[in-house]
Amino acid sequence: MVQSRTLIWKKWGLTALVLAILLVFLMPLFYGASMSIKSKQQIAALDSGLVPQSPATYSYQGKALPLVRVPLPDGSTRELALQTKRRTMSMFIDPVHPEAPALEWQGNWRALKPVTHADPQWKNYPESWNTIDFLKLLKNTALYGLISTIGTVFSSGLVAYGFARFKFPGKNILFVILIATIILPPAVTLIPTYAFFFKIGWVGTWLPLMVPPFFANAYNVFLMRQFIMGIPRELDEAAKIDGAGPIRTFFQIIVPQALPAVVAVGLFNFFYCWNDFFGPLIYLAGHPELAPLSIGLTQFNNMYTSQTNLIQAASLLACVVPLVIFFAAQRFFIQGVVMTGVDK
């Protein structure tokens, strides 16, 4: 009995600790959400809370009077509209009885606390959406992501099938070279590749970003090969007996069986494109109409440095699509990460 009680304490203690870490870890997201619905004045007011506040007013005879909390001689506090401001004596209107004569109050009105009400600036979102031309950035990013993902899934699948199922001379050496290219820093091949694309006139278009994925990617090949090796060979043999050639076997047996790996590779690549910065930075320089979100957001940040609220709104907008996809396809994702990381 005592044993189980300490166990329960340990459980709740550990869970509370992890929850506390989580809150600090995700704190920037709450910050971003809070800032994105504030006006510049609300951000400057350091004591403003999570939900932005604005001073409340009361409309009296066509004038907007500030509402303040007034401590009365009888010890109670009431929310009254400040009509006449004087250093030692002020006049107030009671919003509950506006027809009654103005109340006199002794004391400095500056010491009174204003009444505030929640005033989120939702318009920051449409404003940053329009300023940054979000729809264009989204379209560019999605197009880049989709085309290169189709390319790499298809080509990497073929190559992985080749490595997993066929014997040919030099296969092992070729596979080692393939793995070695993962560790090679892209900087080494970058300048000649850039010069090559420059010579054939592709710099300033999407082609240098979208065509190379059609020639397979080492990471994706590795992941899919591991997966295909786990598919029983009997399935291939059966298809072969039915008269299917290797291409039909690939599409009818391997692809359906390797679907989790296909989805994982597709998701990885899509997110890689969504984050890609260096590629678009060098190949699309001077073509803002082609820029993806990563570049658009950076330029927005450089141009509107002081507009924290708009920058945060745009940053959160950029998170929407990846987060939706993540929650929809979480299982595949986590499986894929584990597959690449542990089987090395």
Next chain:
Amino acid sequence: MKLKSPLRGWETRWGLFFIAPWLIGFAVFYLAPMAASIGFTTLHMDLANPDRQHFVGAANWIRALTADPEIYQGIGRTLLFTLVTLPVGFAFALVMALLLNSRLLLGTSWFRTLFYLPTMIPLVAGVLIWAGVLNEQTGWMNRLIQTATGFHAVGVAGLRWMADPALIYFSYTLIGLWGLGNTILVLMAGLQAIPTELFEAAEIDGASWTVRMTRITLPMLTPIIFYNLVIGLIGLMQYFLVPFVLNGGSGFPDGWSNFIMIYFYKQSFDYNNMGYGSVIAWIIFFIGLLFTALLFGTSRRWVFYAGEKE
């Protein structure tokens, strides 16, 4: 033997057919550029003015190795940052993997999803959100510290996360924590792969938590730790996005964000000095190779492969 021969030819043909996309891609995007890159280091090269291109011999290399302090500064800053961020980031990932893997934790799958979530946030958006949190005036980090400890952190005289050279690498490290979801996942999978018999035997022997940690858990994790160190090191040699998004490669504060990859970008694409840029690229490659080799060299002493015999 004679029967097998046509089959072997058939397999070879189909095998090469299927890996052809990669063979072509490797030749065009790796082999040829690598060879060309060596040649480029001997040229004065400016794509905008091709007629001015000429052979300069070893001049680029001599300049880089003997006459350019910015290269040494770039390498030094990159290595210093690696020294700060790699241990901190890795320790965080390991602690989180242990916590999220604990039998004592309630709501495990919720926590795992939520800790992974920031990994999905687009990098640039994450950097901008963190830049706001770390703002010395309006950011929540300083206000949190001030409320919790009473230390006067807010304001120009407080903690200037983005402007103080003593803090800037820690700020970058904090931003980097959001990208550790995959490392945490892989470490968790590694923890789950440790045979439970080992822990049961240790428990019967009355081994404490510390002993189990240092004698079983950590040794069994060393292959994954090793893999992550190598990948992390190579990635950090090319550290670029965070400082570039924050200050466009200006080196702010006081040159502390002049990482070698930033200098590579400036020489190659700002100054159009592609011959010299190629030299910097090779220097990045060799330093990464050197440290990878060092890691591999020491790995025999500390990486434990359960499948291998002594």
